[in-house]
Amino acid sequence: MRKEMGEIWSDQQKIETWLAVEKAVCEAWHRQGRIPDEAMPAIRAATCDLGRMREIEQEVDHDLIAFLRATGESVGAYARFIHIGLTSSDVVDTGLAVQSTAAGLILDRDLARLVKSVGNQAVSHRHTIMIGRTHGMHAEPTTFGHKLAVWYDELRRQRRRLDLAREDMAVGKISGAVGTHAHVSPQFEEEVCADLSIAVAPVTTQIVQRDRHAFFMTVLSGIGGTLEKMAVEIRHLQRTEVNEVEEPFHAGNQGSSAMPHKRNPHASERISGLARLLRGYATTAAENNALWHERDISHSSAERVIIPDACILLDFMMHEMAEIIEGMEVYPERMRRNLDATRGLIFSQPVLLALVDGGMDRHDAYKLVQDHAQRTIEGGESFRDRLSADLTVQQLIPSHALEALFDPGAQLSHIDEVLRRVGL
Numbered sequence: 407m408r409k410e411m412g413e414i415w416s417d418q419q420k421i422e423t424w425l426a427v428e429k430a431v432c433e434a435w436h437r438q439g440r441i442p443d444e445a446m447p448a449i450r451a452a453t454c455d456l457g458r459m460r461e462i463e464q465e466v467d468h469d470l471i472a473f474l475r476a477t478g479e480s481v482g483a484y485a486r487f488i489h490i491g492l493t494s495s496d497v498v499d500t501g502l503a504v505q506s507t508a509a510g511l512i513l514d515r516d517l518a519r520l521v522k523s524v525g526n527q528a529v530s531h532r533h534t535i536m537i538g539r540t541h542g543m544h545a546e547p548t549t550f551g552h553k554l555a556v557w558y559d560e561l562r563r564q565r566r567r568l569d570l571a572r573e574d575m576a577v578g579k580i581s582g583a584v585g586t587h588a589h590v591s592p593q594f595e596e597e598v599c600a601d602l603s604i605a606v607a608p609v610t611t612q613i614v615q616r617d618r619h620a621f622f623m624t625v626l627s628g629i630g631g632t633l634e635k636m637a638v639e640i641r642h643l644q645r646t647e648v649n650e651v652e653e654p655f656h657a658g659n660q661g662s663s664a665m666p667h668k669r670n671p672h673a674s675e676r677i678s679g680l681a682r683l684l685r686g687y688a689t690t691a692a693e694n695n696a697l698w699h700e701r702d703i704s705h706s707s708a709e710r711v712i713i714p715d716a717c718i719l720l721d722f723m724m725h726e727m728a729e730i731i732e733g734m735e736v737y738p739e740r741m742r743r744n745l746d747a748t749r750g751l752i753f754s755q756p757v758l759l760a761l762v763d764g765g766m767d768r769h770d771a772y773k774l775v776q777d778h779a780q781r782t783i784e785g786g787e788s789f790r791d792r793l794s795a796d797l798t799v800q801q802l803i804p805s806h807a808l809e810a811l812f813d814p815g816a817q818l819s820h821i822d823e824v825l826r827r828v829g830l
Contacts, residue, residue: 411721414508415714421454423501424473428452428488430601431580434594435490445484452488453480470494491589493582495701499614500578502713503604506622509717510572516724517568517629521561523731528554529830532821535814536650536741537752544748546755547814549821550651550736557636559828564629571625574618577607584700585610611700616691619709623691626716627684633727634681637674640730644671650741654733673726680719687712745814750789751779756811757793757803764802774798 413419432449435441441449454477463472471494478485489497532551537544580595582588587595592606599606607614643651653671655661661668690712694705745752754775761771778796782789790812793799799808810816 407718408721408725411509411512411718414505414512415718418456420501420505421456421459421473423504424470424497425452425454425477426504427497427500427578427598427602428477428492430598431490431492431496432487433601434597435487437597438594440490441487445487448481448484449487451480452477452485455480468494470497473497491582492580493612495613496580496582498706500580500599500602500604502709503576503578503614504602506575506713506717507572507604509721510568510575512721513626513629513717513724514565514568514572516721516728517561517565520724520728520731521558521565523728524554524558524561525830527551527731527734528558528825531736532825532830533818534736534738534741535745535818536738537745537747544745544752546752547745547817549818550738550741552818552821552824553639555825555828555830557632558830560632560635562828564625564632567625567628571622573605575622577605577614577618578602579607579610579614581610582612584612613697613701613705616695616697616705619705619713620688620691620695623684623688623712623716626720627681627688630681630684630720630723633723634678636727636731637671637677637681640674640734641671641678644674648740648744650737650744652735652737653730654735673730677723677726680723683719684716687716748789749782750812751782752814753789753812754779756817757799757808760803760807760811761799766798766802 429449429452432441432446436443436446454473458479459469459472459476462475463469466472466475474485474489477488481488528551530551531554532549534550535547536550536553538546538548578595578599579585580590580598581592582590596606607618640651640653642648644653652669653673655669659669660666661670661672690708694708697705758768758771758775761774762768766774774796775793778789778792781787782792786792787795790808793808794805803811
């Protein structure tokens with residue numbers, strides 16, 4: 407857990423936020439003349455002792471009532487003015503909006519750093535040639551910068567989604583037991599929420615509707631999924647037999663308790679594991695949307711776990727991934743050796759297209775190229791040598807043109823344009 411995010415979701419901060427909501431309500435009542443001037447100094451100085459609140463909660467089995475009683479003990483006789491016209495969820499849901507807004511700002515800052523880090527590496531490696539893989543098999547040349555540009559663009563999309571989710575969460579409600587404003591007016595609600603720097607949920611039951619929370623959690627899960635996508639790729643590229651990219655491995659790090667030679671991608675593996683938790687939390691949040699009538703509390707116990715934990719986890723994951731991206735080791739020479747590992751097979755499509763352009767039927771051209779490819783796989787001559795000796799190929803593709811088909815750079819002439827499309 408990182409300190410700043412952890413503090414937002416601490417029990418102490420939760421009750422401080424509840425206290426801020428109650429005080430904002432009291433200030434609004436005071437402006438309307440319902441709370442007298444002489445009561446406000448004590449109310450403004452109100453505190454809630456967390457230990458005392460927990461002690462009372464053991465008796466009443468209701469955290470908000472325990473909070474009010476513990477707070478009231480710090481206020482004295484004027485405590486009667488606290489919580490006028492409110493129901494528990496007015497405080498809890500509005501407080502949750504305040505906490506989620508603060509957490510969302512940290513997550514946005516984390517994501518902005520990661521976007522920048524990935525973009526910088528994409529630019530640095532825009533021409534670092536490597537083999538592209540489909541189904542885990544060698545396909546055609548790409549660049550490491552192109553791979554990173556894909557991540558960069560996806561992370562920017564996730565940041566836009568996070569903005570929407572933060573906006574959805576940043577709403578409070580001071581509308582009473584079933585949301586009808588029976589004891590507080592809509593204008594009063596707007597005044598209180600404005601004082602707390604959040605918007606108002608236009609219509610509620612006893613609670614803010616949980617589609618908002620489900621969307622927020624789904625977006626957090628989606629960002630986690632993007633991080634896992636990146637982590638899985640880095641884990642594959644760090645495999646011994648691939649060895650193209652490696653996580654930072656600092657002096658003093660140890661990869662295995664048994665094998666001193668190990669440099670494991672443990673940070674990426676950690677991210678992969680935590681992403682699974684986020685997906686589970688998103689599922690729980692979706693199930694929290696369907697409640698009985700104006701509310702039940704089946705969502706409440708789950709939310710006490712999933713929302714704080716999801717924010718804490720994602721904050722950690724994005725910090726971890728930023729450190730990986732900023733400090734990773736990239737091995738262009740190994741990338742080039744791996745690209746050449748199939749002895750030219752990765753250029754089968756340029757050869758196929760050249761034969762078709764030379765007038766050969768596409769099916770016949772495909773079979774010819776495939777036959778030479780299979781024989782190369784079985785051993786013997788390289789793919790280019792086999793093609794050079796084929797009379798049909800000689801008739802349709804001049805030798806200098808065939809040689810040019812095996813230049814990986816020829817397939818990567820548009821990389822700069824692709825990166826420009828995403829603003830790099």
